[in-house]
Amino acid sequence: MNKRYHQYLLGGLFILIATVILVLFNKKSPSVEQIPDTLTKQQQIDLTLGETIEQGNYTFNNPYLILNPYESSPLTALMAFNTEDLVSVRVTILGKDEHSTFTQDFEAATSHLIPIYGLYPDSLNDIIVTLSDGQTKTIQIKTDPLPEDLPLPTSINANKEKLSNDLYFFTPSSEGYTAAYDVNGDVRWYLTTKNVWDIKRLKNGNLLLSSDRLMAPPYYMAGLMEMDLLGKVYTEYVFEGGYHHDAVELPNGNLLVAANNPAKMTVEDYVIELDRLTGEVVKSWDLSTVLPTEAAKSENWTEHDWFHNNSVDFDEENQAIILSGRHQDAVISIDYESGKLNWIVGDPTGWPEELSSYFFTPIGEDFEWQWSQHSAKMLPNQNLAIFDNGNNRSKDPYTYLSANDNYSRGVIYHLNKEEMTIEQMFEFGKDEGSSFYSPYVSEIDDLGTDHYLILSGGIGSLNGEALNQPAYFYEDATLSSRMIEMLDEERLFEMELPAHYYRASKMSLYPESTSYSLELGKRLGHLGETKTLPIKVNGLFFNENELNDTYQINFTQESDRLMMTGAFYEGDKVKLILNRLGDQRVYSVRITTTPYSAMCIDLFNPDALTDENQLMITQFINAEGLSGTYELYIEINNVVYPIHQSVSF
Numbered sequence: 001m002n003k004r005y006h007q008y009l010l011g012g013l014f015i016l017i018a019t020v021i022l023v024l025f026n027k028k029s030p031s032v033e034q035i036p037d038t039l040t041k042q043q044q045i046d047l048t049l050g051e052t053i054e055q056g057n058y059t060f061n062n063p064y065l066i067l068n069p070y071e072s073s074p075l076t077a078l079m080a081f082n083t084e085d086l087v088s089v090r091v092t093i094l095g096k097d098e099h100s101t102f103t104q105d106f107e108a109a110t111s112h113l114i115p116i117y118g119l120y121p122d123s124l125n126d127i128i129v130t131l132s133d134g135q136t137k138t139i140q141i142k143t144d145p146l147p148e149d150l151p152l153p154t155s156i157n158a159n160k161e162k163l164s165n166d167l168y169f170f171t172p173s174s175e176g177y178t179a180a181y182d183v184n185g186d187v188r189w190y191l192t193t194k195n196v197w198d199i200k201r202l203k204n205g206n207l208l209l210s211s212d213r214l215m216a217p218p219y220y221m222a223g224l225m226e227m228d229l230l231g232k233v234y235t236e237y238v239f240e241g242g243y244h245h246d247a248v249e250l251p252n253g254n255l256l257v258a259a260n261n262p263a264k265m266t267v268e269d270y271v272i273e274l275d276r277l278t279g280e281v282v283k284s285w286d287l288s289t290v291l292p293t294e295a296a297k298s299e300n301w302t303e304h305d306w307f308h309n310n311s312v313d314f315d316e317e318n319q320a321i322i323l324s325g326r327h328q329d330a331v332i333s334i335d336y337e338s339g340k341l342n343w344i345v346g347d348p349t350g351w352p353e354e355l356s357s358y359f360f361t362p363i364g365e366d367f368e369w370q371w372s373q374h375s376a377k378m379l380p381n382q383n384l385a386i387f388d389n390g391n392n393r394s395k396d397p398y399t400y401l402s403a404n405d406n407y408s409r410g411v412i413y414h415l416n417k418e419e420m421t422i423e424q425m426f427e428f429g430k431d432e433g434s435s436f437y438s439p440y441v442s443e444i445d446d447l448g449t450d451h452y453l454i455l456s457g458g459i460g461s462l463n464g465e466a467l468n469q470p471a472y473f474y475e476d477a478t479l480s481s482r483m484i485e486m487l488d489e490e491r492l493f494e495m496e497l498p499a500h501y502y503r504a505s506k507m508s509l510y511p512e513s514t515s516y517s518l519e520l521g522k523r524l525g526h527l528g529e530t531k532t533l534p535i536k537v538n539g540l541f542f543n544e545n546e547l548n549d550t551y552q553i554n555f556t557q558e559s560d561r562l563m564m565t566g567a568f569y570e571g572d573k574v575k576l577i578l579n580r581l582g583d584q585r586v587y588s589v590r591i592t593t594t595p596y597s598a599m600c601i602d603l604f605n606p607d608a609l610t611d612e613n614q615l616m617i618t619q620f621i622n623a624e625g626l627s628g629t630y631e632l633y634i635e636i637n638n639v640v641y642p643i644h645q646s647v648s649f
Contacts, residue, residue, distance in 0.1 A: 028629060029646045032555040032562065038193060038212055038225075039236050040559050042070055043520045046232075050518045053080045053113075060135060067141060072193045073231035077116040077141050078516075085133060086110055092128040093118045093509075099165045100182045104510040108132065115516045117229045118167075118188045118509045121146045146187060151176045151499040153185040154480070159492045163485075166508050168493075169199050171209070173441050173457060173500035174472040174479060174602050178209065180509075185495060188509065189229055196601055198246045198503045202226065205511030206234060208247060208255070213558070215242035215527070215620065219601040220260060220267075223525065224274075229509070233521045237279045238560075240528035244268060245600065246311045254282070256321065258312050261286060262528060266293075269307040271321065279524025285321065285339045291332070296350035298372055299392055299400075300598050301327040308598050313377040318342070324376040324386070326598060329369070329395070331376040331386060345384060345413065345422065346370065349395050360415060360422035367424045368393075370411060375443040375503070383425060384413045387442045387454070391468070403466035406437045410444035410454035410484075428454055428486060434466035435459070436482060441600055443503045450488050455504040457481040472500065472602050502600060527560060529625035533586045537577050539640050540633055547634065547641040550612075555632060555645055562621040562647050564589075566634075567614035573637050576619060578630035578647070585626070589619050623649045 036044075049069060058064040063081035068074045088108040093116065095101040102118045119125045122145040130136040146152075160183060167180040167188060178199065179190035195209035196219075202208050206226045213222040220242030226235045241260035245268070248256050253276045261270040266288065273283040293306040300308070306327055313322040320333045320342055333342035341358055344351075347369040348359045362369075370388035377385050388409040392400040409429035413422050429436045438458035445453040459480045460471025471477035481501045485493040547553060552567040566589075568574060574589035592615075632643035 029631060029644045032557045032632070032645050032647045035556045035558055035563075037558045037560075038072070039233050039521050039523055042233055045070055046518045046520050049078070053518075058082060060129075060131065060137070063139070065139065065141070067143065068231075070231040072191055073189065073229060074192065075117070075119040075121060075143060075187070075189050076230045077119065078230065079112075079114040079116060079129070079139070081112050083110050083112065083131070088132040089114055090130040090132075091116060092130075094126045094128065095120075095165075095182070096184060096186070097160075099160055099163060100184055100186065100188075102165060102509045104514065106514065113516050113518070115228065115230050115514060116141070118182075119143050121187060146190075147177070147192075149175065150179065150187065150190060151497045152187070153181065153495050154498050155494070155496045156185040157491070157494045158183050159490075162487065162492050166506050168453075168483065168495065169505045169507055170455075170481075170483075170497070170501045171196050171199050171503050172603060173502045173600060174470070176497075176499045176501070180507075181495065183493065191231060193231070194603055195225060195227070196502065196603065197221070197244065199505055200248065201505075201507050201511060202249050203253070205513055205515065208249070210243055211236055211238065214618070217618070218599055219603070220244055222527065224255065224257065228514075228516060230516065232516070234519070235279075235521065236523045237274055238523060238525045238527050239272065239274065239279070239281060240526070241270065245309065248312055248314055250314055251316055256312050256314055258309050264288075265304065267305050268309050269293075271309070271312060271323065274525070277524075279526075281525075285334060287323070287325075290334055290339065290341050291325070291328070291330075292352060292355075295352060295355075296328045296330065296346070296395065298327050298329050298395065299397075300372070305598065310374050310600065311376050315378040317378075317382065322376055322378055322384075324373055326372050326374070326389075329371050329373070331370070331373060331384065343415070343417065343420075345376075345386075345415070347395065357420075360420050362423070363421045364423040366427075367422075368409075368411075368427075368430075370409075372439070374441060375445070377444075377446065379412070379446050381449075382415070384415055385444045385446055385452070386411050386413070387444045387456075388427075388429075389438055389440065389442060389458075391439050403437060403439070403468040404434050406466070406468075407431075407433050408436055408438045408442065408456050410452060412452075426450075426452075426489075428452070428484065428489075429456065437466055438481075439468050440470055440598065441500060441502045443505075445505055447485070447487075447506060452486050453483065453504060453506050454486065455481065455483045455501060457483075457501040457504070460500075470500070470599055470602070523560070526624055527622040530587060530620070530622045533575070533588055535586055536584055537575065537586055537633070537635060537640060540577070540579055540631075540642070543633075543640060543642050545639060545641045547636075547643070551614075551634075551636065552616075553634060553643065555643065555647070557647055560623045562623070564619045564621075565616065566619075567612070567616055568636075569614055573635075575635040576621070577633040577635060577640070578621070578626070579633060580628050580630045583628070583630075585621075585630070587619070587621060589617065591615060591617060 089106040193212040210221040223238035240262040255274040269287040307325040308327040311324040330346040372391035375387040412426040441457040460467040578585040626649040629648040
C-alpha cells in the first residue's frame, strides 16, 4: 500500500512538473509587429479596387478616378468605367508642347481600366479621353509637389527637331528616386519605393527593376520585380544570394540575372537563369570556374569581390553571355550551354600566359582599352558597346592617371573573332576631360544605328579637384551626372543632374500595348533557409536578464522573413536565438564595418553609426524551414537576454 502510494505520488509529481515545463516552454510573448511588404500591401489594394469598381456602376460621364492607386507612383492615376457598347479608348495627357504630350490607345471593351501616366507634379493636369463612338471629355487631376530631395536638372540642351517625346529614365546610386524626365527636364514619373539597379522594359510592356527589399548589405536585393508605371507589381522573383546590378530578358522569356552564390564566400561572380513561370533557377554559371580569381587585379580588387560583375547581356547570334568584370578590367563572353570562355576584351597585362589566345590584338588608330568598365553589351551588328569608366588607365600604380587628368567614355569596339583583332569604332567622353569622369556606375545604351545614350553617372569633385572615388564618401563633395544622347556623332540631348545615378534608359511613356489588370501580384521562387550555427544555447528559461535600450533592438516581420535591427559596438559577439519546444535555431549576427571597395549604390546605409559610435545592423531570418511559434532571445558577449516577443511562421 505504501509502495503504491509513493508510485502515485511520484507519478503525480512528474505530471505536475511536466505540465509546468510545458506551460513555461509554450508561454507565448506578444507577437512581433507585422509589416506588410509592397507585394502583400498591393494584393489588398487590388482586392479593394476590384470591389469598389464592381459595385460602383461607373460610367464614361461619371468614371472612377484615383490618383496613385498603389501608393508608390505619385504621378499616375487609374480611371475605370463601363460602356454599353464595345468601344476603344484614347487618352491624351496634355503637356507643355508636342514633345511632352502623350497619347495612348486602349483596345475595345465594355469594362475599361485605363492607367494614366505622365502627370506633372504640383499641377492641375488636363487629360482628354475620347471613345471610338465619338464621345469625348476632359478630366482634371491635381497632383502633389515633388519630394524636396528629388533632384532636378541643373542644365538641359535639346535639339527638339530631332527628338521624340520619349522619356529618360534614371535609377539612383547615392540619393534620389527612380524617375523619368521629359525633353524639357520636367519629372513625369517617379517611384517612392527603392526599386533600383537597371531599369528595362520587358516584351510584355512591363518594367523590370529590383525588388524594393534589401537582402544583405551593402546593396544585395531580395530579387526582381515586374511592374507597370502605376507601380503595380505583377510578379516578385526572389532567390537565394540576392540580386545586384543587372538582369536581361532572354529570347525564351526567362531572366538572366547577376546574382550571388549562397554557398560561397565571394560575391558578384555568379549568374543565374530564372524560369519566368516558376521563379526557379534552371541554370547557373560560376565565374570562378571560368577565370583565375587572382589575375589582373585592378585597384579595387578584393578576395571577397574579385570579379565584380556589373552587367549581363545575351548575345543571341552566338548563344553567349556577355559579362563585365570591373575588378579585372575585363569584359568576357562565355558559352550559354557549356559555360566555357569564348573571349576576353581588356588589357592582357596580369593575365596568365595560357589565356593569351582569348585576348584580342588592337588595330586601327587612337585605340584605348577600357578600365573598370560598366554596361557591356553586344549590338545588333555584333559590335561591343562599353562604358569605359577609365579608373587609373593602368594596372601599374606608378603610371596611374590622376582623376584631374582622367576621363570616362562611351566606346564601341569592332571584334574580329576569326583573326582576334579589336578596333575602336566610336568614343565619346575623352574630349570632355574630368568633367565627364565617373570612377564608378554609368551606362551606354544602344538606341539604333549610330544612336547612343551615354550616362556618366558618378562625377564628383572636392574643392574643384576631380575625385577618384565615389563622391558620397566625402562630406563636402559635389555630385553630378551627365547624360548625352548622340546620333551620327551629333549631340541631340544633354541633361545634367546634381546627384549620382546608376543607369539611364530612353523609353516611351506607354508601351506599345498596355495590359493592366487587377489580377493579384504573385511571388515566385524562394529566399532559402537562413544558415544556423550548429550549437544550442542554454540559460533561456527562468532568465531574468533585461536588455537595456543601448542596443536599440527592434523586430518586425514580413510575410516571408523576420527582420532585426540593432545598434552594436565593433567587435560585439552577437547571436539571435529562436526557440520553441524541441526546436532551437541559433543565428550568428556579424558586427563589423565592411570595407566595400565598390559601392555602386549607397541608398541603404547598412553600417550607419549612431551618436554612440555604434553600428546599425540589420539581420534577416527567412521563413523557409521554420514552422510554429518561436520565442526570441539575443546573446550579446555571452550574456543571453529574453526579448519578450514571439514570432510565428
